Amino acid sequence: MTLITDVRLRRILDSRGNPTVEADVVTESGGFGRAAAPSGASTGEYEAVERPPSEAIAAAREDAVPRLVGEAYAGNQREVDAALHAADGTDDFSEIGANSAVAISMAAAKAGADVLGAPLFQHLGGAFRGQNFPIPLGNVVGGGEHAADATDIQEFLVAPVGAPSVEDAVFANATVHSTVADLLEERDVPCGKGDEGAWAPSIDDSEAFEIVDEAVSIVQDEVGFNIGFGLDVAGAELYDSDAGTYEYSDRSRDTDEQIEYIAELVREYDLVYVEDPLDEDDYDAFADLTDEVGDQTLICGDDLFVTNTDRLVEGIDRGAANSILIKPNQIGTLTDAFDAIELAAQNGYDPVISHRSGETEDTTIAHLAVATDAPFIKTGAVGGERTAKLNELIRIADDAT
Ligand SMILES: C=C(OP(=O)(O)O)C(=O)O
Ligand SMILES: [Mg+2]
Incomplete structure (x- = not known):
């Protein structure tokens, strides 16, 4: 019933106004799945390759689609993803593009779920998932590669660790986001938003710490549960490899x-x-820092691991970090992302499922987080392409109870 009978690929807009790849997968019994590839700005050097969407689409139509239509079953995710690897024939999806690969992989998963009549998280994670929900990390202030003339640190992230429900957590993050705006206004700091919807004021990192810290305590008192915060430093973007130094504005x-x-x-x-x-x-x-503060906080590898099990094995061997960011488009398929999550969990590394700075309305990562029992999801605080995932988490929780 889940034999794939059609795969359609098209260019659509992402949240930055750039083109990205959308895939539709149709099965023999009429199952349908649609998914779109996100896109990074502060990309890791070792990520799978995103090709210009029209080239990725042409290459996938020629090499991947014939290996899927009439050949692979959408319900068999490993088979679909193996066909994508075989069609590509490289280590990094530089032939069909990780953007085509991930869109097809996720669309096939949705088509498989559709045939079963099950929510995607259940198709991916099994009947017992849907009890635990990830804590959303909400980006409220940011700069780096996501906004010009703003903070050096790329993301200041709210983490409502004490929230009694995912709905409370999502609303707490949005409230911190608007409280940050109030505090900026009090200080007469004008600002717009960066790529992920976070405020992008022209202030230095130390002032951003003060403001986020204050906003978090105000909202914590208001909601009555514990809210912490964290960072995505995006260290590789600050690092000057010739000088061996991290370059901050000051x-x-x-x-x-x-x-x-x-x-x-x-x-x-x-x-x-x-x-x-x-x-x-x-x-x-990474290992030295993990040694120093890894018992107090999560030290997460994004550009370090790029959702790649080989790089994660190296990190585990060397004691580098204690958490891994999971971005399916960094590695190209859901199977590869699942393998990274499972390896992480087996070795005590917390998986954090993540959006990209360039996003679409696609909600796959919300389901992936629930399907894998991930403790955190990073998917912004506000903005349509971010709230698409957050609202999907609320819906999943609502349907599951
Ligand atoms: C989401 C991030 O940004 P990008 O998608 O630009 O890599 C990140 O660095 O974690
Ligand atoms: Mg990052």
């Missing part, structure tokens, strides 16, 4: 100073989450 830090700086921030602000505090090639520095 100063440089060498690797030891960067480790000390982050460790101090963890202690001072009780940070619950720190993503990519160091360069994507520096497993040793």
